[in-house]
Amino acid sequence: MQLFYYQKTFESTFYLDQDESKHLIRVLRKTIGDKVYFTDGTGCLLTCTIIDANPKKAKLQVSQRQYAPQNDYYIHLAICPTKNLERMEWMVEKATEIGVDEITFMVSEHSERPNLKLDRLEKKIIAACKQSLKTRFPKLNPIRQMSELVMDKTFDQYQRFIAYVDKDNDRHLFDKAEQDRAYIILIGPEGDFSQQELQLAFDHHFLPCSLGKSRLRSETAGLAAVHTLQLKNNLKLT
Known part of the structure; x- marks a missing residue:
């Protein structure tokens, strides 16, 4: 599993900026249909699917949201x-x-x-x-x-x-x-x-x-x- 960061996790679809898109598509060789995981840093884990593998502006669709429980300490x-x-x-x-x-x-x-x-x-x-x-x-x-x-x-x-x-x-x-x-x-x-x-x-x-x-x-x-x-x-x- 690889984890990526995106702030606006309330959106159902979103675009990555050019640097993140290039890293995802060119470096990691992800393509349409691949699952990718994102967080906004507040405990939310997004399972996303690549729907446009543009190395300058990749587009993803959120398929699942999960929330990590708080520790007791x-x-x-x-x-x-x-x-x-x-x-x-x-x-x-x-x-x-x-x-x-x-x-x-x-x-x-x-x-x-x-x-x-x-x-x-x-x-x-x-x-x-x-x-x-x-x-x-x-x-x-x-x-x-x-x-x-x-x-x-x-x-x-x-x-x-x-x-x-x-x-x-x-x-x-x-x-x-x-x-x-x-x-x-x-x-x-x-x-x-x-x-x-x-x-x-x-x-x-x-x-x-x-x-x-x-x-x-x-x-x-x-x-x-x-x-x-x-x-x-x-x-x-x-």
Whole structure:
């Protein structure tokens, strides 16, 4: 199965733009009558049939719509972006493949990058969802101040975590996380969170957690956090 992206899934027939048409007809050698699968990123999977194999403007007809159920858990990753944007692009791509529901970038006291353009990251998300056959795309938020995020009442019903490096912070995220919950986990910059930021998080009921004995780069820590929460909810405990 190959998955393609199209925003207007409410239409019964639609045309692809020239780039997508060329890829579908010339590169993949699809022709009239072939089945092709599309998503709009909201959980909708379309089964379509090619009715005009024009490499400049292919036309498809929708034959079936299916909707992916929501998970019983929700993973929100909040992370300080690194100075090297390519490392963040890699993390977003891989976290999307593993399964993250929402990503927020933060500015903290030791942040290396105070701003971020989201357009390239959104393209990475679309490509990663197509690759991993996901019909529900993660939400990508504009950058926010860490203090503002921590005090946001939206997360009052979430299980809240903050991961940081400390020899006394030895309880792993896997052990602290409860199954079938909404989570938000904060990942700091290369210089970690300041003591004032840690205290602010604790004051707002964020639980300290470890991601293992190794000191991880920010993007590795973000990926480890997402993978850990996925494992917590998908491993069958005996």
